[in-house]
Amino acid sequence: MGAMQRMIEDTDQRPDGLPRRQRFVVLAVMMSGTTAACISQSMMISALPTIMHEYGVNASLGQLLTTSYIFTLGLISAMTAFLVHRVNSKTLFIASMLCFVTGCAAALFAPNYPLLLASRLLQAGGAGIALPLIQVVALSVYPKSEYGRAMGLVGLIIGFAPAIGPTVSGFLIDFWGWRSVFVVLGIITMVVIALALPLLTDVVKRPDEPERFDVPSGLLYTLGFCAVMAGVTLAEAGEGFALAAAAAFVAGATALAVFARRQLRIENPLLKLACFRSRTFTVSTVLVLAAQVAFMAGSIMVPLFVQDVQGDSAAVSGLTILPGAVLLGMLNPVTGRMLDRRGPRPLIVVGCAVLVAGTLAFCLLDANTPEWVVTVLYGVRTVGVACLMMPLTAHACAALPTADIAQGTAIITSFRQIFGSIASSALIAVMASASGNPLGIDAFGFGVSFAVQAALIVVGFVVGMALLPRTAKG
Known part of the structure; x- marks a missing residue:
């Protein structure tokens, strides 16, 4: 039995997992660095109109700064299960942060769009290691009975950080230009590296016989x-x-x-697809993917709508989705505890119903819609996302043997990012094809794309309620 499996099983037997102080230090440092990597994936959203005009690219090419970042993050995440078994968690985390800060430096001095895009992929390489790693660490330091709470904490950064990215970058862009985004991210990451060197310990032990890549x-x-x-x-x-x-x-x-x-x-x-033999894992993963597509597509398209259809600034577009971002961060720990107490089905019903209602309402927006309406509807959608994404990730992992947790988190993280980026690109293509201007976005195309999203969520709800096995908690 590998050391990683023994450590997780030992944690199951101790009600408090690791000592509270050690748990706090490890999670605080790693969550800080992972937050910078996660927030980076969406910080280019507010900059898209400026970059599109500066480099002469349309919305389909410009959105690659976000979707290709998340796509690459997903590809790298697939390798993390192997890396976790080969490299201790402290070394792996610091390496991911070094890769990320190198990409920030390259983006700061990129003279053209192709090099800017390449630098974003380098940043994604670091984020692709850090994101699944923090999930493995969180599940390692908490007992299995508290997986909902553990993933709720991780959800603070996975959901909250990308959601506030457009708001933070909107202010930076309006005051200092879009390159200032990478200055701030680079400084934060270097501080995290400096803290990680003396404070982090290796809480996810390597097996005696490491797997071959x-x-x-x-x-x-x-x-x-x-x-x-x-x-x-x-x-x-x-x-x-x-x-x-x-x-x-x-x-x-x-x-x-x-x-x-x-x-x-x-x-x-590389990925233990045999995990999908568990129906609970399979159905939960499908619902996580549906929530990710809705979350990612909305976080990209709403700022574009506010800037290019309603004519507002980058800062205003960021402020429009800020309340929803705050709400998502607050709800992730709450929905995690609800999963531990009530099971997944009540969350699926509420999450899908709220998400469909908010998504269909977006189909009715036009250039004259008040900003507060857009803000409220975006917040409604984040309630649905909070009920689905992190709780069902925890539910999926809880259905696996402890030895497969690293594989389960790698599969879900990789699939979530890859399918989210591909589906978002496809939904933006739907918007562009239905729109009647060269930029590829108007109110009609925006509504058509959100109608397609609503249909996908309904399919996810039907699959979840029909096929998810019942548990003692529902």
Whole structure:
């Protein structure tokens, strides 16, 4: 039995997990660094109109600064289960922060759009390690009976940080320009590294016999999803690229099919897809993905709507979604405790109902809609997201053996980011194709895209209620 499994099982037997002081120090330092990495994924949203005009790119290309970041984060997250078993958590965390701060420095001096995009991918490499790592650490220092609480704490950064990113960056951009975003992120990350060196300890122990990294699996997974993402991007480019887009989709689907088959046959898979043999894990993951798509698409499209359709500033667009961001941060720990006490079904019912209602209401907005209405509707949607995303992540992991927790968090984190970015790109493409201007956004296209989102959430609700196994808590 690996050391990581023994440590988690020992934690199950101690009601308080690690000593409170050690738990607080480890989580505080790691959550601070991971917050910087998470908030970065959305901080370019408020800067998109400025960058689009500065570099002469449209909305479909400009949004890659956010969606490609999250896509890359998802790809790297898939490798984290292997890294957790190979490298101690302190070293791995510091390495992720060094990668992230290097990307910030590169973005600060990027002279053109391709290099800016490349620097964003470097930042995503660091974030892709830090995000699943903090989940493994949180589940390691809390007993299994408190997984809802553990993931509620992690939800403070996973949900709250990206949600406030547009607000924070909006003020920075209006006062000092979009490059100031990377100055602030870089400084914060360097402070975290300085604190991590003396304060962090390795709470996730490595197994006695580390797993071997399966190179073919890594290549198949990366190339498969990259081809799918390329297909989405080419489809957005217009009818002239339809054949190339179709070829990319076919190539990506083939690579991913070979990848999935390989994971079920080899001894040390990159992602243990056998976890999906648990119906609870599978259904919970589907609902997490639906919530992620709604959250990510909304956080990108609403600021674009406020700036490009209603004509307001970056700061105003950020303030529009700030109350929803604060609400999400406050609700994640609450919904985590509700999961521990009541089970998942009440959260699924409330979450999907509220999310569908808020999403359909967005279909009715136009250029004259008051900002407070947009703010309230965005807040309504975040209530639904808070009921689904982190509670069902915890519920999915609780259905797995303790030895598979690292794999379960890697699967959910990777899939959530990758599917969220691909689906968001597709929804933005729907908005662009339905819109009647060169920028690819107007009130009609915005409404069409949100109608599609509502339909996806309804499908997720039906799947969840029909197939999720019942537990003693509902």
